[in-house]
Amino acid sequence: MTAGGDGHGGARDPAILEADWPAPPGVHAFTTLRHGAGGSAAPFASFDLGARNGDDPAVVAANRAELRRRRGLPSAPHWLRQVHGTAVLRFDRPLQAPLPTEAEPEADAATTAVPGVVLAVLTADCLPVGVVLVDMGADGSEVAVFVQGAIWLAAGVLEVTVAAMHAAPGRLLAWLGPAAGPQAYEIGAEVFDAFVGADPQAAEAFVPARPGHWKVDLYALARRRLGAAGLAPGAIHGGGLCTISDPERFYSHRREQRTGRMATLAYIAPR
Incomplete structure (x- = not known):
């Protein structure tokens, strides 16, 4: 599956960024883009999928329904x-209809081994490694998605998600979706200390910007943590995009404060 197609053999969808990784057949992963679909008005224009960032709830619901239709999702996300936080939920049953917003479960990661179950996380600068993990074993696939900003990553959501997979880490692939890039994402001493205090070599992912502040490479930190969790370097794909620097394609909370949310979704197609 590559970033140039729609994952279904058709023309490129202007509202979708495909995961560019060698996933097994039948495994789909992608991130939505801010334009090309949807009906949200500024400052959420136009394909806002976030239900808790100030957009009109009815419009967000319509955008989510449009995503399911245009993508041909096998079930509601x-x-x-x-x-x-670091909670990981395992879903074993497809949703036939969306849950009410107030009934959506509290977590920052999800996993499934059941075909037809669609997982989703929302971002607007944080890294969706939006992650997607895939078991390449002959016994079938397992997918997971999680979201990690600097705080999530330091808290260990990556390691908790990998541990929650049924597959051994050495049999997993990862795709790093669009996030705040290393030339634009600035953090303070609290985040720097959280990483470097636990792993001095993580300092390589930080560049001093001004007193008490650093530019941080989330992608480098994620690759480092995924490798430490047992994934091979060649199994980690994606990275290199910057949500802050690309307002045409991506929402960015750092850039705009009041803005929409993109979604990273993963699922195993029903057999």
């Missing part, structure tokens, strides 16, 4: 109430 399992949307999460994301809380900057």
